[in-house]
Amino acid sequence: MSKIQITDVILRDAHQSLIATRMRTEDMLPICDKLDKVGYWSLECWGGATYDACLRFLKEDPWERLRKLRQALPNTRLQMLLRGQNLLGYRHYADDVVRAFVQKAAEQGMDVFRIFDALNDIRNLRTAVEATKEAGKHAQGTICYTVSPVHGTAGFVKMAKGLEKMGCDSLCIKDMAGLLTPFATEELVKAIKDAVDLPLQLHSHATSGLAEMCHLKAIESGCDRVDTAISSWAGGTSHPPTESLVAGLRNSPYDSGLNLELLQEIGMYFYEVRKKYHQFESEFTGVDTRVQVNQIPGGMISNLANQLKEQNALGRMTEVMEEIPRVRKDLGYPPLVTPTSQIVGTQAVLNVLTGERYETITNEVKLYLQGGYGQAPGRVDEKLRRKAVGDQDVIEARPADLLSPELDNLRKEIGELGKSDEDVLSYAMFPEIGRQFLEQREAGNLQPEPLEPPQGDGPQENAPTEFNIVLHGETYHIKMTGAGHKGQPERHFYMIVDGVPEEAVVETLDEIVLTGGAEGAVQGAIDGRRPKATKEGHVTTSMPGTIVDVLVKEGDSIQAGEPVLITEAMKMETEVQAPISGKIAGVFVHKGDAVNPEEALVEIEP
Numbered sequence: 001m002s003k004i005q006i007t008d009v010i011l012r013d014a015h016q017s018l019i020a021t022r023m024r025t026e027d028m029l030p031i032c033d034k035l036d037k038v039g040y041w042s043l044e045c046w047g048g049a050t051y052d053a054c055l056r057f058l059k060e061d062p063w064e065r066l067r068k069l070r071q072a073l074p075n076t077r078l079q080m081l082l083r084g085q086n087l088l089g090y091r092h093y094a095d096d097v098v099r100a101f102v103q104k105a106a107e108q109g110m111d112v113f114r115i116f117d118a119l120n121d122i123r124n125l126r127t128a129v130e131a132t133k134e135a136g137k138h139a140q141g142t143i144c145y146t147v148s149p150v151h152g153t154a155g156f157v158k159m160a161k162g163l164e165k166m167g168c169d170s171l172c173i174k175d176m177a178g179l180l181t182p183f184a185t186e187e188l189v190k191a192i193k194d195a196v197d198l199p200l201q202l203h204s205h206a207t208s209g210l211a212e213m214c215h216l217k218a219i220e221s222g223c224d225r226v227d228t229a230i231s232s233w234a235g236g237t238s239h240p241p242t243e244s245l246v247a248g249l250r251n252s253p254y255d256s257g258l259n260l261e262l263l264q265e266i267g268m269y270f271y272e273v274r275k276k277y278h279q280f281e282s283e284f285t286g287v288d289t290r291v292q293v294n295q296i297p298g299g300m301i302s303n304l305a306n307q308l309k310e311q312n313a314l315g316r317m318t319e320v321m322e323e324i325p326r327v328r329k330d331l332g333y334p335p336l337v338t339p340t341s342q343i344v345g346t347q348a349v350l351n352v353l354t355g356e357r358y359e360t361i362t363n364e365v366k367l368y369l370q371g372g373y374g375q376a377p378g379r380v381d382e383k384l385r386r387k388a389v390g391d392q393d394v395i396e397a398r399p400a401d402l403l404s405p406e407l408d409n410l411r412k413e414i415g416e417l418g419k420s421d422e423d424v425l426s427y428a429m430f431p432e433i434g435r436q437f438l439e440q441r442e443a444g445n446l447q448p449e450p451l452e453p454p455q456g457d458g459p460q461e462n463a464p465t466e467f468n469i470v471l472h473g474e475t476y477h478i479k480m481t482g483a484g485h486k487g488q489p490e491r492h493f494y495m496i497v498d499g500v501p502e503e504a505v506v507e508t509l510d511e512i513v514l515t516g517g518a519e520g521a522v523q524g525a526i527d528g529r530r531p532k533a534t535k536e537g538h539v540t541t542s543m544p545g546t547i548v549d550v551l552v553k554e555g556d557s558i559q560a561g562e563p564v565l566i567t568e569a570m571k572m573e574t575e576v577q578a579p580i581s582g583k584i585a586g587v588f589v590h591k592g593d594a595v596n597p598e599e600a601l602v603e604i605e606p
Helices: 012-017 027-039 052-056 062-072 095-107 126-134 153-168 184-193 210-219 240-248 260-277 300-312 313-332 340-353 363-369 384-388 407-417 421-429 431-443 517-526
Strands: 005-008 042-047 078-082 110-114 138-144 168-174 199-205 225-228 465-470 474-485 490-497 499-506 545-550 563-569 573-577 582-587 602-605
Touching: 005 240, 012 110, 012 431, 027 260, 042 052, 042 062, 042 110, 052 431, 062 078, 062 363, 078 340, 095 126, 095 407, 095 421, 110 126, 126 153, 138 153, 153 168, 153 184, 168 184, 184 199, 184 210, 199 210, 210 225, 210 240, 225 240, 240 260, 300 313, 300 340, 313 340, 340 573, 363 384, 363 573, 384 474, 407 421, 421 431, 490 573, 490 582
Parallel strands: 005 042, 005 225, 042 078, 078 110, 110 138, 138 168, 168 199, 199 225
Antiparallel strands: 465 474, 474 490, 490 499, 545 563, 563 573, 582 602
């Protein structure tokens, strides 16, 4: 028996699970001095969805966040979550990109790399583990815990042995959905500790209400470290509270030795910070015992709720949660963790919103079924595989073995916008979002998404305003969410138009007087509106999203079923196919446009 060591996830997984990863660096730095004095084994502060959220929503450079946190936390190990060969993106990268990313993160101050693969395909961990060891940092091999007909203790122990042989410095059981029960925890921890000679850490979400009991069973069974979250950001889809564990273990053989009074001060700081992000709070982030059936992880629930809300479909959350286990079974029972949680979740949303299962199949599901993410844990539905990829060969090798080095090409693609290796890596992770971020930075107009005023405050200039407008006989519901500073030649207005986030840039002319946000909303509603889809040859999308690529131009000939557009919704890409054969008579969208169902995006004449 020895004292338990604690990793606090307040700077990463806590806010990823509760407010869709929206905490800004400016709210982390003021408390870092106290966090640095606690004596944590590590602070998880980077990786996971934070990289994407920084670029996409917060308009922050994630590398700058890492550098600032390293400077503000000189005495504490910094820890990140790395998706093996996926790094922080949603596809496999060539080995040269993986090695470059790990090396750069190590240089900028990262100490502990928690490395996992969504399918528990150990082949997809090798390069990241090797790169971490080469950089002289701590490689933590991770086992994604899940429950299914093809998963069990013996398989997890076999993986633990493989990770030890690979050279990992420690192991982590990653219970991302809160599926562990106390006695299952005891069995698994004892089995792994008996089989391998490495420190073992437990990461378990509190979604099912069992995590605190699992922590205690794990500690009594020989687990060396556990993950917790400061209490004001704990519980539900987040993690067990740090202060409670510290208090519960005091004066025991497992006493953490951490200062409970200091932790209370930190908890009160973050209690106030959380109020700032009230617009991202969700009713789906509390204790939910249904997780024992649907297996949806904490971070996925808050993001799923946020995305359904943006599509005016929040009322269908229960349908989506019931569909997720069915999609998971069809795909061979992958653990639900990024990116497979997004792959399964988005497909489930499509199945529900389109009214027909697999009427639309995302590109990521197609790639998964072809073996592009690695070996599925169980057998996939062969009928679905044939529908998705036809007679294409299934990849049996490690997917990255089929990828040529790509770092030099990425540098060429991003060109002068890439001022550093970090910029090139940001572009590699998220080509569209990364390029947009770098372009806005170059132009000096980076603006984070607006935050709604604290609830209960008096009227403010940028307070949300809701109204309807009628344009050409069509009614649009507008919710203003914010506006840029007055007095600029161009003013940015932020709004939700029929459930879709929009940004309008209004150029002020001498003969035009703007009196407030409504005029900007009208301009935003006018710009980019498309005809309603009324003809057989009108190409539409099944759900709101963004145009990633336009594959045709006016005058092209096309056959029914051929791809016309690629859209992105909920971070997953989907091909939009031609409904009929004919000639392209009109293209009404451009790359980067936000689009809605029932709009005519392309017109085909038979």
